[in-house]
Amino acid sequence: MAYLRGLSQDYAITLITYEKDEDRADSARMAAARAECEALGIRWLPQRFRPHPKVIAPALSMSRMIWLVRREVQAQNIQLIHARSYIPAAVAMAVSRMTGAPFIFDMRALWPEELITAGRLRRGSVLHRRIVAAERICLRRAAGVVSLTHAAAEHLRRIYPEELKDQRLVVIPTCADLDRFVPAASPPARRVIGCLGTMLSGWFRVDWLRAFLEAGLRRDPTLEIELTTRDDPGRLREVLGPVLAERLVIAPARPDEVPAVLQGQFASVMFFTDGLGKLGSSPTRMGETLGCGLPVVANEGVGDVARIIREHRVGILVRSAAPQDMESAWVDLEALLTDPGLAARCRSAAEAVFSLSAGTDSYQRLYADILGGRPPDVAKDYQECAG
16 A cells, blocks of 8 residues: 555556455454545455355455456556465466466466465475466566565576566565654663564464573563564463563554554564575565664575575674574674664664655656556556556
């Protein structure tokens, strides 16, 4: 939605989304989203996301998505389909062949590798081969490809040199709304370390988080810990172990509440599994954290995270979950926090890398290029369908 707010000023947009039951049940948020779309001139068609039965439900959803996108392309004279992630891209490719409307493959991350890393897909299996085949075809037939990270773009060019030889391949990181994520007016009164987002996904290193927080409590028994997540609190406490269980504050937060949560902390922790599965990851939480003037504690091998931390000196990279490495990380973090220019440097890095306006501009340029170089000020004559 953050991108669409800007893009809707120059393009007429039809938005198709699949919403989980718990989100659909929040009638106030659904009504607010619908009202915002109407105010922006966005035609929003929310659909119900059905995860079960496991094979049948996704197949039915995909079939309906193809029918729905094709209907909208034909009825609304849509000139461009913007598909976010792999299943929408497969749908967009099918509709593109039916209607001739070009599509953008907005990859987000390297989904097959993420599934393997999380233990949800076996490399070399029939399903894996089919997903990779679809990935290859989408990369070749898309009018443009968007990657979240330079690391993933370089990897894709190595393994798909023919498919990407003449392809538009643009890197647009997950951007943050830096008008909302701003530094606190004054330093927080309490000493709070935080972690934001899903931690029980299968690709978050909960064992590293446990080791890091335990090392922090050994150094400072008064340390407060806030985990802002929709994960089950009981299960998360169990996974993090008895030493931390009673010291954790675990609670979800609405999107409009997240800036205030971050502003009450002094740093945010994000440990992800590394390897091919995370080359394409651009953690939203990193841009939001830096926007609030806070440093991040992270690990190597996750998209462009390590490069950003090193280039801008806005965080700590932890080597391993070993106690000595966690102790060393805390020593480095405490030294970094004494730097009077840290908050300004974090904010500057967020503006340089994760700016929403820069990301929106990149999408506008890509749209205009695909639509024949038409500048945004006349692009209202054209339709876009975001799937």
